[in-house]
Amino acid sequence: xxxxxxxxxxxxxxxxxxxxxxxxxxxxxxxxxxxxxxxxxxxxxxxxxxxxxxxxxxxxxxxxxxxxxxxxxxxxxxxxxxxxxxxxxxxxxxxxxxxxxxxxxxxxxxxxxxxxxxxxxxxxxxxxxxxxxxxxxxxxxxxxxxxxxxxxxxxxxxxxxxxxxxxxxxxxxxxxxxxxxxxxxxxxxxxxxxxxxxxxxxxxxxxxxxxxxxxxxxxxxxxxxxxxxxxxxxxxxxxxxxxxxxxxxxxxxxxxxxxxxxxxxxxxxxxxxxxxxxxxxxxxxxxxxxxxxxxxxxxxxxxxxxxxxxxxxxxxxxxxxxxxxxxxxxxxxxxxxxxxxxxxxxxxxxxxxxxxxxxxxxxxxxxxxxxxxxxxxxxxxxxxxx
Amino acid sequence: xxxxxxxxxxxxxxxxxxxxxxxxxxxxxxxxxxxxxxxxxxxxxxxxxxxxxxxxxxxxxxxxxxxxxxxxxxxxxxxxxxxxxxxxxxxxxxxxxxxxxxxxxxxxxxxxxxxxxxxxxxxxxxxxxxxxxxxxxxxxxxxxxxxxxxxxxxxxxxxxxxxxxxxxxxxxxxxxxxxxxxxxxxxxxxxxxxxxxxxxxxxxxxxxxxxxxxxxxxxxxxxxxxxxxxxxxxxxxxxxxxxxxxxxxxxxxxxxxxxxxxxxxxxxxxxxxxxxxxxxxxxxxxxxxxxxxxxxxxxxxxxxxxxxxxxxxxxxxxxxxxxxxxxxxxxxxxxxxxxxxxxxxxxxxxxxxxxxxxxxxxxxxxxxxxxxxxxxxxxxxxxxxx
Numbered sequence: 001x002x003x004x005x006x007x008x009x010x011x012x013x014x015x016x017x018x019x020x021x022x023x024x025x026x027x028x029x030x031x032x033x034x035x036x037x038x039x040x041x042x043x044x045x046x047x048x049x050x051x052x053x054x055x056x057x058x059x060x061x062x063x064x065x066x067x068x069x070x071x072x073x074x075x076x077x078x079x080x081x082x083x084x085x086x087x088x089x090x091x092x093x094x095x096x097x098x099x100x101x102x103x104x105x106x107x108x109x110x111x112x113x114x115x116x117x118x119x120x121x122x123x124x125x126x127x128x129x130x131x132x133x134x135x136x137x138x139x140x141x142x143x144x145x146x147x148x149x150x151x152x153x154x155x156x157x158x159x160x161x162x163x164x165x166x167x168x169x170x171x172x173x174x175x176x177x178x179x180x181x182x183x184x185x186x187x188x189x190x191x192x193x194x195x196x197x198x199x200x201x202x203x204x205x206x207x208x209x210x211x212x213x214x215x216x217x218x219x220x221x222x223x224x225x226x227x228x229x230x231x232x233x234x235x236x237x238x239x240x241x242x243x244x245x246x247x248x249x250x251x252x253x254x255x256x257x258x259x260x261x262x263x264x265x266x267x268x269x270x271x272x273x274x275x276x277x278x279x280x281x282x283x284x285x286x287x288x289x290x291x292x293x294x295x296x297x298x299x300x301x302x303x304x305x306x307x308x309x310x311x312x313x314x315x316x317x318x319x320x321x322x323x324x325x326x327x328x329x330x331x332x333x334x335x336x337x338x339x340x341x342x343x344x345x346x347x348x349x350x351x352x353x354x355x356x357x358x359x360x361x362x363x364x365x366x367x368x369x370x371x372x373x374x375x376x377x378x379x380x381x382x383x384x385x386x
Numbered sequence: 387x388x389x390x391x392x393x394x395x396x397x398x399x400x401x402x403x404x405x406x407x408x409x410x411x412x413x414x415x416x417x418x419x420x421x422x423x424x425x426x427x428x429x430x431x432x433x434x435x436x437x438x439x440x441x442x443x444x445x446x447x448x449x450x451x452x453x454x455x456x457x458x459x460x461x462x463x464x465x466x467x468x469x470x471x472x473x474x475x476x477x478x479x480x481x482x483x484x485x486x487x488x489x490x491x492x493x494x495x496x497x498x499x500x501x502x503x504x505x506x507x508x509x510x511x512x513x514x515x516x517x518x519x520x521x522x523x524x525x526x527x528x529x530x531x532x533x534x535x536x537x538x539x540x541x542x543x544x545x546x547x548x549x550x551x552x553x554x555x556x557x558x559x560x561x562x563x564x565x566x567x568x569x570x571x572x573x574x575x576x577x578x579x580x581x582x583x584x585x586x587x588x589x590x591x592x593x594x595x596x597x598x599x600x601x602x603x604x605x606x607x608x609x610x611x612x613x614x615x616x617x618x619x620x621x622x623x624x625x626x627x628x629x630x631x632x633x634x635x636x637x638x639x640x641x642x643x644x645x646x647x648x649x650x651x652x653x654x655x656x657x658x659x660x661x662x663x664x665x666x667x668x669x670x671x672x673x674x675x676x677x678x679x680x681x682x683x684x685x686x687x688x689x690x691x692x693x694x695x696x697x698x699x700x701x702x703x704x705x706x707x708x709x710x711x712x713x714x715x716x717x718x719x720x721x722x723x724x725x726x727x728x729x730x731x732x733x734x735x736x737x738x739x740x741x742x743x744x745x746x747x748x749x750x751x752x753x754x755x756x757x758x759x760x761x762x763x764x765x766x767x768x769x770x771x772x
Contacts, residue, residue, distance in 0.1 A: 051770070054768070055708070127600045127601075127602050128602065129602070129604070136706060136745060136770055137745070146602070147599060147600050149600065175596075175599070175600070177596070181596070181597075184597065185593075185594070185596065185597030185600050186597075186600065188589055188590065188593050188597055189590075189593075189597060189598065189600050189601045189602070189605050190600075190602065190604060190605065192586060192589060193586055193604050193605050193608040193609070194604065194681075195644060195677075195680070195681075196582050196585065196586045196608065197604075197608050197684065198680050198681045198683075198684030198685070199582065199637050199640050199641060199644070199680060199684065200578060200579055200582045200637070200684070201683075201684035201685070201687040201688040202640060202680055202683040202684045202686075202687050203574055203578060203633055203636060203637065203687060204574065204575075204687030204688065204690050204691065205683050205686050205687040205690070207571075207574050207575075207687075207690070208571070209690075210561075210563065210567070210571065211567075211570065211571030211572075211574055211575060212575065212690055212691060212692060213533060213561065213692060214513045214533050214535065214561070214571050214572065214575050214576075215575045215691045215692065216513050216514065216515070216532070216575070216576070218515075218576060218579050218580065218583075218610075218611045219575045219576065219579050219691060220691060221607040221608070221610050221611070222579040222582065222583050222607070222608050222610075222611065223579070223684070223687070223688045223691065224604075224607050224608075224688075225604045225607070225608065226681070226684040226685055226687065226688040227685055227688050227689070228681070228685070230677070230678045230681035230682045230685060231678065233677065233681055234673075234674040234677040234678045234681065235674070237648060237673075237677045238648065238651045238673045238674055238677065241648050241649070241650075241651035241652035241653075241673060242652040242653055244648055244652075245645060245648050245649050245652050247589055248641065248644060248645045248648065249645060250589060251585050251586070251589065251641070252638070252641055252642070252645065254585050254588055255585060255634065255637070255638055255641065256638070258581060258585070258634060259631060259634045259635060259638065262623060262624065262627050262630055262631050262634065263627070263631050264627075265624045265627035266627035266628040266630075266631045267627075267628055287620075287623075287624045287627060288620040288621070288624055291581075291616070291619065291620040291623045291624065292616045292617065292620045294581070294584050294585060294588055295580075295581075295584045295612070295614070295616035295619055295620065296616045297584075297587075297588040297591050298583065298584030298585065298586070298587035298588045298609070298612040299584070299587070299612055299613055299614075299616060300588075300591050301587040301588050301589065301590030301591040301593075301609070301612065302587040302590065302609045302610075302612040302613045303613070304590055304591070304593070304595075304598055305590065305598060305601050305605065305606060305609065306598060306599060306601065322530060322531065322557075330720065330729070330730045330733065331720045331721065331723060331724030331730070332724075333720075334716065334717050334719075334720030334721070335717065335720065335721060335724075337716075337717060338716075338717025338718075338720075338721075343716070344716045344717075347716070347733060347734070348733075348734055359530070359531055360733075382530075384527045384530060
């Protein structure tokens with residue numbers, strides 16, 4: 001094997017060791033395997049490790065295996081720094097990177113204790129994830145088209161290049177940032193949404209079931225990430241406490257204005273609301289103003305999120321079908337889809353108790369949507385919005 | 387045309403007048419037209435009215451037209467009560483209903499000023515909407531499978547029945563509730579999510595673009611409804627001020643705990659964070675505890691939302707199966723599930739190009755999980771975690 005003279009001193013053409021086979025580690029391993037890279041896996045949990053291996057994410061690293069060229073630490077963020085330090089020592093020829101959601105504290109700890117080896121560490125953060133965790137939720141496309149922050153100003157430039165190439169290999173877009181700049185950014189675009197989603201969902205804990213039955217897509221969307229792992233997120237938030245607290249205080253300021261404003265329109269607690277008190281009365285303008293102010297600023301903020309209409313670019317077309325709530329209907333739908341010769345890329349079934357029909361969303365390649373709608377319509381399915 | 391003697395005194399077999407051709411009014415009109423019902427349209431805005439008519443939502447009502455059997459008031463909530471009162475007087479043979487998001491204040495005002503005619507008023511609230519407004523965003527399927535709250539305890543029982551039938555005619559599921567019960571429910575499942583989404587999105591107004599470029603699906607989902615119309619929502623929130631303020635105060639209590647907790651882990655503002663200070667230090671447990679507490683309660687609350695990804699009132703068991711990435715495999719899976727005689731309550735497919743296998747999660751009644759796993763295993767499927 002010859003080596004091109006222009007090649008970086010750290011090559012990506014060698015085994016990549018993934019330490020931690022959770023969602024991110026396993027997804028990265030799957031993507032690398034798909035790109036033809038040899039992947040070695042390591043995890044303190046034999047169950048997680050076996051699942052990742054069985055999903056095709058690589059082989060379990062054993063003593064005597066060829067040395068990795070890159071080590072990716074994909075552990076929870078509260079132990080990332082110590083694992084990075086350990087891997088720097090264990091693999092003196094490797095670039096070591098991580099995928100943790102906070103960067104400043106980890107970089108500081110690695111620099112404080114890593115000596116010269118710390119120059120082989122390059123902080124990384126792929127902006128990808130989901131509310132579910134573990135190898136079972138892994139997805140080789142998790143990084144496709146996503147930003148991958150590379151924090152390498154203090155590192156060997158060749159090492160930083162290796163990590164940038166790793167990101168490119170799995171379809172991500174590398175983005176250079178300083179550690180503090182990264183941490184302030186993710187506090188706003190990731191950590192604050194997580195905490196507000198949890199604060200909102202916490203109000204549902206004791207809500208009557210009849211009220212929950214009225215839940216719609218708005219509540220589902222705003223609380224989706226509230227299902228995330230509290231242990232993982234506690235470590236993330238605590239690791240980025242400064243920027244997070246600053247944002248939470250700003251939210252509290254707006255919340256106070258909102259409460260004070262809306263309270264002007266609320267009836268006193270002891271007055272039965274049996275006469276018309278709302279509408280155009282003198283107390284309402286202050287309340288309207290408070291809500292309008294926060295909502296207008298929210299609308300302006302929302303509109304700044306990149307992407308068409310603020311939404312994620314869609315690779316697939318969606319076909320929505322109403323499915324009657326009775327045994328075998330979903331199976332019949334899939335038989336009919338199969339008979340139409342269309343492969344389903346993604347499928348989501350929304351189905352609530354007490355509802356006469358569930359809504360199935362089938363994601364298909366854009367060219368397949370119309371033929372599928374026609375085929376299902378011909379077989380008597382109610383295709384929504386066709 | 388003969389009339390069945392058991393028929394209610396208000397028939398649904400007559401023209402329906404829709405007053406207000408915004409998103410809800412036009413969507414309802416389109417759905418009724420699709421169901422073969424004659425629809426008359428009215429709006430103070432000639433532009434909106436013409437758009438709704440051109441979309442096929444019915445004809446514009448003119449003087450001398452046949453009297454409507456049902457009038458649906460679909461105006462902004464701050465004028466709903468006065469429009470309802472006007473329509474009760476203008477159409478003395480009609481049932482009058484509305485689609486406003488708040489019910490208690492409207493009902494009180496109609497009762498206070500409507501006299502005997504108020505018994506022809508039945509409050510209604512279809513739990514459907516989108517972040518876009520206006521006739522142009524209308525969708526005849528907007529109500530399909532959605533709950534439609536009917537508040538008719540103070541109304542003529544026949545009138546309430548007419549409104550229930552109207553809901554059924556457009557594919558919705560009527561749900562009986564009292565006005566106060568409704569308002570408390572929507573404060574939690576609709577108004578609070580709206581306000582927290584706006585509070586979150588307001589933080590993006592001044593965020594650097596480099597930070598916004600890191601936005602992912604979590605931020606998009608949590609802020610989607612922040613794009614909603616501030617004017618409409620101000621009226622909704624002010625009309626439901628009591629229940630909304632109560633919830634906002636509870637959120638503030640949790641937010642205070644969160645801020646106080648996380649602040650324990652934040653470095654003092656004037657100390658450069660150049661040494662490792664996070665992790666297992668003495669200050670961290672309080673911070674971790676605060677975040678874990680809110681997130682755990684949020685996760686519990688989230689899991690109570692009926693339907694997909696939120697668990698269900700009946701708890702379903704999940705069976706996870708690896709599905710090879712080739713055409714027809716998903717169809718084959720459903721055939722095999724069907725052959726096993728098991729009904730699928732919910733289904734999520736996580737499947738991406740470039741991955742050798744996608745993960746299908748099938749929700750079934752608890753007793754059906756093990757037989758299904760065995761049946762699928764016998765047919766050669768890889769059942770995960772079985």
